[in-house]
Amino acid sequence: MLNYLATRLWQSIVTLILASMVVFFGVRQLPGDPALAMAGEEATPERLAAIREQLGLNESIITQYVKFVGNMVRGDFGQSTRTGAQVTDLVAATLPVTLWLSAYAIVVAVIVGVLLGVIAERFRGRWPEWMANALALIGLSVPNFWLGILAILYLAVAFGLFPASGYVPISRDPFQGIYHLTLPAIILGTSLAAVIMRQTRASMIETMKTDFVRTARAKGLSRPRVLFRYGLRNSLIVVVTIIGLQLGGLISGAVVTERIFALPGFGKLTLDAVFTRDYPVIQAVVLLITVGYILINLAVDILYSVINPRIRVGGKS
């Protein structure tokens, strides 16, 4: 297992170096000039030159990259060219919002998705399956922002069940924090829940046909026990993979969801940075997302081996 982790770590570092290159050179291909964006339309050429000098934009692109990597390793992502704030501070302020939102959305999606999937399998060809399928179809086909608007309109404004917008840090008031994030998390998790439901259902249908499930039933086990301990447990491997793959969608979904519910999150920071060509912020954001991806993938791989003992690497075969 240690060997395996070391290999994975090494692979991750290579991925990170590649990602930093793509980010750095990619950002510089964006149309528009950050100095111009900073100084405004009426800036004098002298002012622009001064800003370029200050940002190091006059140096060769290779030198800029080396400096960028050097700073990054020290944890210094520079300053926002737009507001002058430290990028690390900006990230520290917005990241928790998005992390809480995404984590909450995943939890909601897994619970709802897996449950509906199991129900769909258990009641195949009867109305609970049709209901579950219909819900999944809606979750997949109706865009997030539309669902969000409907939710605000009915659940927040008309019935007042949830706050329509606003954010309370969970560290300050856990109850209010979770309460404020509930509606956004449900909206963000909808499409993921739909995908998980469909996968769980398909995977369960396969697993429940296997020999070991029949053997379990021949033992005289109760239906729920067979369903969960034998069926679901072995169906989850596919589901975990799907969750890993879908997280990318979750992050872009978070951008939209944060907009709708006016949450001061990472998504908002990213959007603002892209629109104002705030190089340092964009770089930091994209790199952090990459790191996030790598960590999530690692977590998914480790989860695999927990669920499926056969994948446990380094074990006896």
Next chain:
Amino acid sequence: MSLPTADAPALLSVRGLEVTFGENPEPVLHSVSFDIRPGERVAIVGQSGSGKSTIIGSILRLLPGDGHITGGSILLDGEDLSRASEQRMRSIRGRRIALVPQDPASNLNPSMRVGAQIADALAASGSRSKAEIDRRVLELMTEAGIPEAERRAKQYPHEFSGGMRQRVLIAIALSREPELLIADEPTSALDVTVQRQILNHLQTLVDAHGTSLLFITHDLGVAADRTDRIIVMSEGRIVEVGTPAEILLSPQEEYTKRLVAAAPTAVAAVRVASASSAVKPGPILEVSHLVKEFKIRGQRGSILKAVDDVSFSVERGTTTAIVGESGSGKTTVARIILGLESATSGTALVDGEGITSSRGRQRRALRRRVQPVFQDPYGSLDPTYSIEKLIDEPLRIFKVGDRRSRQERVAELLDQVALPRTVAQRRPNELSGGQRQRVAIARALALHPELLICDEAVSALDVLVQEQILTLLADLQTELGLSYLFITHDLAVVRQIAHNVVVMKRGRVMEQGATNTVFESPSSDYTRELLSAIPGASLVG
């Protein structure tokens, strides 16, 4: 057919059982009736599709998919199971009727510790405490012949060998001391020596507990050795019922006679082809001092010698069989000869040339002369291809002839393997297992090879079909002067087809020589053990 009469009332009494699947009006079982008395051992023998597994599904009410009982009754001590509620069935499964399933590889939950799976069966009965269950699990494992029960209970199924997994399944089935044990081909996936151990063990346990046994098998030999009464089934009907001696020595029905004649026993008729005179003498294949080492993953420096100094040769126009159990290295030898694997040292020369040492054009030429026929007639044919496309694929790869001539060649090959030409446009899933294996043989013959490597080529087939394929291979040998290297675990098949035999164990050659010599006066203990483990030898011999 007369129903068995006995003093003791039947434990299980099946009357006029009829089962259908889905909307199909044609039943899979036609009015099946039989009894099992307390302590009695009954075998149901039949080929695949005969309905024997459907009987089990009906008794346990675990029919797959949309199968359902449409007629008759299944009386357990007078209670009709065919009408019992699911709730009621749950209290009968495992407690009164238990199942030892067929394939140990697929019948254990891969993500659950072995001990927990046995404990699960015990816990289903409720009443026991956790400590009591744990103790009983170890007891059951030891009883089933699993050493170091305490340590092994914490392991997962993939850490167990096939034989050990089957022992776990036996422990599960016996855990609640059922009155009737249904064993569904419990050892057909295992090597003969392991098979014998497991069956002996199962029999001891069943006898000790006075459990009734319903034994499902395709192997008449196993049925004869192990049971009091044999029920022969074909196409959903009971053909004949009798004691093992009656069935084997004086079968009444035509079908039973054929089954007995084809039974893979060591004394079956020898069908070895006489070498065609057109063939020039000399070896086609020479294997000398072949060694293949594998590094064992996770254990640095340790090496597994899968093939250890193996030497033998195959004469032109003859058949040499390599026989051995799983892990003997027989398949690795075949893969090296086919060039699918490289040897660590030693050589495998086809007509003086080695596939692994040759390159480019020479290697392609060599590949044409050596063709494989694999075990699984389902997995080795691409289901999306038509039969014609499958057979002429090698011709297309080697750019032999034009479209027209290839079509003619396919027709010719279909004739040779005795398939109607009309199958050319059909797909593999429309054919039976035996027909598919004929297609695989036709494909192997397409390029006029000199040597066929048949890796367990008939093991997946029913005995009657197996016999047909072996006859076909023998005919082709006489007709075309082919040489065969036959890889098998089945000694009976060796006796039927091979001129020479090489017995392997753990990578080494234990014994080799002319088939008759090896069978009649084996020189190694291992060969003797293998020969005595062949089921049915006791009765017929």
